Amino acid sequence: MNKITLNYIGILFLVVIASCLIHEFGHYMTGVFLGNDMGMNLNRAYPVDGSYAASWHYPVVVSAGPVITMLQGIVALVLMYVFGPAKWLYGFLIEPVTLRIWPYLVSPLMSQDEAIVSDHLGMSPWILPIFVWLLLGALAWWGSKKMKVSLKFAFLTILLILVIFQIVLRSNNLVVSLINN
Numbered sequence: 369m370n371k372i373t374l375n376y377i378g379i380l381f382l383v384v385i386a387s388c389l390i391h392e393f394g395h396y397m398t399g400v401f402l403g404n405d406m407g408m409n410l411n412r413a414y415p416v417d418g419s420y421a422a423s424w425h426y427p428v429v430v431s432a433g434p435v436i437t438m439l440q441g442i443v444a445l446v447l448m449y450v451f452g453p454a455k456w457l458y459g460f461l462i463e464p465v466t467l468r469i470w471p472y473l474v475s476p477l478m479s480q481d482e483a484i485v486s487d488h489l490g491m492s493p494w495i496l497p498i499f500v501w502l503l504l505g506a507l508a509w510w511g512s513k514k515m516k517v518s519l520k521f522a523f524l525t526i527l528l529i530l531v532i533f534q535i536v537l538r539s540n541n542l543v544v545s546l547i548n549n
Contacts, residue, residue: 370521376455377528383459384532385410387440387467388540394436399429410540427488434481434500437464441507445514453515459529461511462522465504466529472497 388410395413399406402425405416413429420426444460451457468482477483482500483493512522 370516370518372521372524372528377532379456380459380463380525380528381532381536383456383463384467384529384536387437387460387463388533388536390440391433391437394432395429398432399425402428404429409544411537427485430481430488431485434468434485434496437468438500438503440464441504445507445511448511448514458511458515458517458525462508462525463529465501465508466526467533468497468500468504470530470533 392408392410392413396406396408399413399415399420403421404425407414407416413433415421420429441461441464444457448454448457448461471480472483477493478487480497482496486493486496489496517525
């Protein structure tokens, strides 16, 4: 269970792509539900005409991505306890915490979903990010204990997710730029 194989790397590629879709689909469906004409790719969901039908839609749509990402982590952990340890479930559990923390290390604070929602609620922009990190971190910790993964395996999984995410993100951006030109 603690071995990094080509099969596992392939699984992580699929997990990262699926997780990006799940997160952005949360934004997208919330926007559509609120009556906005929405577009979406692997890294962004947005109102097609550039603005939301009502100003209050923006923080609601922004909050939907992290909410669905937290649900992804919860569902992955529950499935791990119901059906037993599985590497693909571990990917769906550790990917959310990795990709909710990483952007804060490499991007401006106020470009991240949780910080935007915190600000709209009149709180410090760090309140919701820290809450999400703690929740997802706890889920990943419980799942790691359930799977009996080594620290080395967990660390390598996180590094692989970060590398794969960069490949997926760059590929997405290339495709979007080709379509828009």
